[in-house]
Amino acid sequence: MSAPNAKAQAMVLAAGLGKRMRPITDTMPKPLISVAGKPMLDHVLDKLANAGVRQAVVNSHYLGQQIIDHVATRTAPAIVTSPEEDLLETGGGVKNALSKLDDDAVLIANADVFWTEGAEPLFDRLFNAFDPDHMDALLALYPVADGYGYDGAGDFFWQVDGRLKRRVDAPSAPYFFTGVQVLAPHLFEDTPDGAWSLNVVYDKALAAGRCYGLVHDGGYFHIGTPEALKESEPVIAQALEVERAKKEASGGV
Template structure:
């Protein structure tokens, strides 16, 4: 990742409609919904700051002015917004923002995900593990059996060499995608104009054997509904307490 101060090295996807979180999201975009005392978006941006990112792009669409106003005064990282008049989905949103982003590799995270760190911060692990000679995509994945609140069938098989394979026709797969990743901008060459899913670029990387996975070793919380938010708050509070205790112990060594 370059330290070029004129282009952001990271992007946070914050343009979704948050339909499953209604009625909370009737008046508030999901990235601004508080979890553990602060908006989900701020948890992600704070983690970017801790990882040394000085700039980040945040896209916005639904109640987008609220997001733009919220991040306007932020300095760590400094935030550039990428407004979308029409919702561009994940892939289209990143493609629109490419002129603002690093030319070599982009760390991308969903604004509405929450995780606690493992032995090393997830962003740091992804940055260290991304190898542009062999990878165009490095996705943070998590075991289906351990994801709090996750009730899906999984997304990927993690192969012995670190490459990913889609679940396909299998009834289930052992890992799901966390919404955190590093992508090469070259994946967006010859992609559609307008709205499209990041699955388009994942399929390209998978077909070329250049899509890898990194298993997150901390906690991951799926917060998709108001009920899930309420249920997860005490569990998250305890997980954050454990995380702080570990950080304090490590700092005292």
């Protein structure tokens, strides 16, 4: 699929191996696993379309042709594919696609995450909150205590001014990273070639005091295993019903 003339405003990371989702991912990439009636990748892409994003880059590696075939007919957003012969991880994957992405700020989301919206859609909140004069990174966070299926110790402390501080040696932190973010592309200057994690650019932004957080106010579901998928389905269905009711009450479509 050839790139449109304008650069993409968003990127969806869909190249991972999905090992914890085996045996489902023996024959299907994790982003194409159905949750609440459609693939997780489509939930993310539909949210981008609702936020007004006209085109997005989707990378692929593991069973990548399935990803490429799946997005081939989408028009909202229009998809620019970024196949990876070798798995480049999150940082390398974004760097590999930089020539196809907006030069000022890029909205990036993992393809295998699922959330329901709060008072305002998460992507809209991130776009509106990102301030390039003060920020190089704006990460969407979620409270550890409220994340369905999340059993980690948290990633960040969210400071009074909105800037983030890593958990480091603390036994726990109150917020975890959701996999959704806005990044300034210049963060990728002087970064490694090949495979590497986005943690490299987060650390760069943290060191400069330019890494901020935004706490998502809707629902968030961590779906890491086939068992978690099965257990979460009825809870997700209920959460989506609540989301629809709120949207109708506010006059939304």
